[in-house]
Amino acid sequence: MFITRIGQLLTMEGAALGLRSNVSLRVENGRVAEIIDGEVSRHGDAIDAGGQLVTPGLVDPHTHLIFAGSRADEFDRRARGQSYNEIAAAGGGILSTVRATRAASDEELIASTLARLDRFLRNGVVAVEAKSGYALSIEGELRLLRLLKRVAQQHVVKISPTLLAHVPPPDLPRQVFVDRFIAEAIPQAAQEKLAEAVDVYCDVGAFTLDETERILNAAKSLGLRLRVHAEQFTYTGAAELAAKLGAASVEHVEELSADGPALLARSQTGCNLLPGAALTLGLKWPNARALLDAGCLVALGTDCNPGSSLTESLPLMMSLACMQMKMSCEEAWRAATVNAARALGHDLGRVAVGASANLVIWRANDYREVIQHYGDSLVEAVIVDGQKMQF
Amino acid sequence: MFITRIGQLLTMEGAALGLRSNVSLRVENGRVAEIIDGEVSRHGDAIDAGGQLVTPGLVDPHTHLIFAGSRADEFDRRARGQSYNEIAAAGGGILSTVRATRAASDEELIASTLARLDRFLRNGVVAVEAKSGYALSIEGELRLLRLLKRVAQQHVVKISPTLLAHVPPPDLPRQVFVDRFIAEAIPQAAQEKLAEAVDVYCDVGAFTLDETERILNAAKSLGLRLRVHAEQFTYTGAAELAAKLGAASVEHVEELSADGPALLARSQTGCNLLPGAALTLGLKWPNARALLDAGCLVALGTDCNPGSSLTESLPLMMSLACMQMKMSCEEAWRAATVNAARALGHDLGRVAVGASANLVIWRANDYREVIQHYGDSLVEAVIVDGQKMQF
Numbered sequence A, B: 001m002f003i004t005r006i007g008q009l010l011t012m013e014g015a016a017l018g019l020r021s022n023v024s025l026r027v028e029n030g031r032v033a034e035i036i037d038g039e040v041s042r043h044g045d046a047i048d049a050g051g052q053l054v055t056p057g058l059v060d061p062h063t064h065l066i067f068a069g070s071r072a073d074e075f076d077r078r079a080r081g082q083s084y085n086e087i088a089a090a091g092g093g094i095l096s097t098v099r100a101t102r103a104a105s106d107e108e109l110i111a112s113t114l115a116r117l118d119r120f121l122r123n124g125v126v127a128v129e130a131k132s133g134y135a136l137s138i139e140g141e142l143r144l145l146r147l148l149k150r151v152a153q154q155h156v157v158k159i160s161p162t163l164l165a166h167v168p169p170p171d172l173p174r175q176v177f178v179d180r181f182i183a184e185a186i187p188q189a190a191q192e193k194l195a196e197a198v199d200v201y202c203d204v205g206a207f208t209l210d211e212t213e214r215i216l217n218a219a220k221s222l223g224l225r226l227r228v229h230a231e232q233f234t235y236t237g238a239a240e241l242a243a244k245l246g247a248a249s250v251e252h253v254e255e256l257s258a259d260g261p262a263l264l265a266r267s268q269t270g271c272n273l274l275p276g277a278a279l280t281l282g283l284k285w286p287n288a289r290a291l292l293d294a295g296c297l298v299a300l301g302t303d304c305n306p307g308s309s310l311t312e313s314l315p316l317m318m319s320l321a322c323m324q325m326k327m328s329c330e331e332a333w334r335a336a337t338v339n340a341a342r343a344l345g346h347d348l349g350r351v352a353v354g355a356s357a358n359l360v361i362w363r364a365n366d367y368r369e370v371i372q373h374y375g376d377s378l379v380e381a382v383i384v385d386g387q388k389m390q391f
Helices: A072-079 A084-089 A094-103 A106-122 A138-154 A174-191 A209-221 A238-245 A260-267 A275-281 A288-293 A314-324 A329-335 A338-344 A367-372 B072-079 B084-089 B094-103 B106-122 B138-154 B174-191 B209-221 B238-245 B260-267 B275-281 B288-293 B314-324 B329-335 B338-344 B367-372
Strands: A002-010 A019-028 A031-037 A046-048 A053-056 A058-060 A125-131 A158-165 A197-202 A225-230 A249-252 A270-273 A298-300 A359-362 A379-384 B002-010 B019-028 B031-037 B046-048 B053-056 B058-060 B125-131 B158-165 B197-202 B225-230 B249-252 B270-273 B298-300 B359-362 B379-384
Touching: A053 A058, A053 A367, A058 A314, A058 A338, A072 A084, A072 B314, A072 B329, A072 B367, A094 A138, A106 A125, A106 A138, A106 A379, A125 A338, A138 A158, A138 A174, A158 A174, A158 A209, A174 A209, A197 A209, A197 A238, A209 A225, A209 A238, A225 A238, A238 A249, A238 A260, A260 A288, A270 A288, A270 A338, A275 A314, A275 B314, A288 A298, A298 A314, A298 A329, A298 A338, A314 A329, A314 A367, A314 B072, A314 B275, A329 A338, A329 A367, A329 B072, A367 B072, B053 B058, B053 B367, B058 B314, B058 B338, B072 B084, B094 B138, B106 B125, B106 B138, B106 B379, B125 B338, B138 B158, B138 B174, B158 B174, B158 B209, B174 B209, B197 B209, B197 B238, B209 B225, B209 B238, B225 B238, B238 B249, B238 B260, B260 B288, B270 B288, B270 B338, B275 B314, B288 B298, B298 B314, B298 B329, B298 B338, B314 B329, B314 B367, B329 B338, B329 B367
Parallel strands: A002 A046, A002 A053, A058 A125, A125 A158, A158 A197, A197 A225, A225 A249, A249 A270, A270 A298, B002 B046, B002 B053, B058 B125, B125 B158, B158 B197, B197 B225, B225 B249, B249 B270, B270 B298
Antiparallel strands: A002 A019, A019 A031, A053 A359, A359 A379, B002 B019, B019 B031, B053 B359, B359 B379
């Protein structure tokens, strides 16, 4: 199969965008077999890119993909002046989603998660990280991971599952929960290969730095990747801990310390920035410039979740990064492709001979147009492992 | 024709949302003929809303719909640290679009404008205001209005055309341009019925308050509606002028004076707030609360244009209003329906017996979900004058 008349191709090879003009691709067995200068003469199975932009499929390194229920009422109350923490303290927030998720049937959870993945795909996303976290019981978290496994079998978007220690449960002493999370949830998830990573939400109202370290050490000893929700609302030192333990990624990091960027750069810990949560909650934007200038590996995620960022539009996160966080278009493209893929430990997010053919054809002639135009996807077609998707 | 199983209907009748639950609509000759409690037994031509949300079609009161060229390079330069005014001073900005628009063929301009309207429709928008402004010659501005008239004949989205005095042209003394705008452009547009309104961009780098007043008085004397791009970058007093002249709307008003809201409320001048420009340029958000609390008629627009807000997503503007401008979901819905329609002087934006049947069926059960979910349209179907659109 060929993709011909590609006006602009981002390969993401090398340090910049690996930009190629006026090329075609030969795809075989789901992989890129050849990058050809110019057009190919018409074949029956050639996809005509019409001179437009082709890029790697986007990769979202941070989603809370599986949940039930709606928190639109809380959204409106926040718009009317209540704070996220006020709403959480009144029994809303995460615990409201926990009640709905616990009550939902497997079929409901699978159906709504599949619908979400459809929207991700329509936005050019071919792979997402997906966290558990809305059960807050050992068996419940494992259930969500098992459901994610079933979802992954039914959808072309690739899922990198993460076991998340989200917040202490309302119905179990936090010490008991942490102990059982370490003694039961992590080993079981590892044994059943339900999770590739463990993430801990370290913040006021979530887990302490000590609890975070205990959980991450347990995950590390079983060979799982480590992630930390660090410094979203308050500075806790979690980013330094993540760097020390060689975590694959830190998440949010809005409230990073002054020496955080250098530490994270040295440890090559990916920084998953989530502008959607800052936008939704009216918080300050992650300091992308400090991280990039320090040499950190910066990725962008939607943070797709029912409370603080209900979106599947990774292109919009790229727009926010350039509009509000002073990231260049080049930095935003790397953040949503190769850098995100690296945080997930897989080989997506680039176009190279031998690499899997996960591609987006955009209704645009230039990679910057996709970011400048916002709020409505310019995706024309998505190719997953060499197959053109219909939607 | 019937629309049945509407779980939640926003009629926008009365001061709030005019919310009705579990109703059906009978539509005849493109108009709502009856609002029926409960379901209707199945007819061959009934549209099943499946228990979801139905609202009036959205109305965008402020777009720069017709233009050619791309300013994605400038977008990237701004992301890398250059300011909007620096870029404009270097020959970029509006004048870059003017060069591309002057050079574009009628066919190119019509095709790109139609494509933009397709995206508006997909976002639930059934009517837009559309300004000229990227020709900066008398004949060129009239050409853009004539092309908008041709576009309107080819698309179901309704267009309210506005003759815009955008910025002084680079190739004509400003005094000559203003004189000819008054003596030729406005009378010709009125005579050919090419424009329903005249808008002046009053700001540093655009027109002075005196020039603005002269142009608006000329438009008023010919019975055209008045609009003013007021107080976007600097405070000029344009909003007070608009109130004094009984303008239909002021646009932007980020830098309003302390007594501006009360004046605008008294004159019943619509306030078209454009959060997309604030987002794109990193400027401060319009002070919606001051305007709403003073009793102003607040509407939301995309400001769709090639430089400072390249989007057709009015739902995203509603999200930004609630996330960042402390507007409630109810206020955002009114701003994007009845209030916007009122600024345009037509009867859209509501669901009532006898009113035209312009409706959106949303993939949501509640009006707040459409705003909380952002970056990807939840539109399931759009009904224009009783006809269901395909896309």
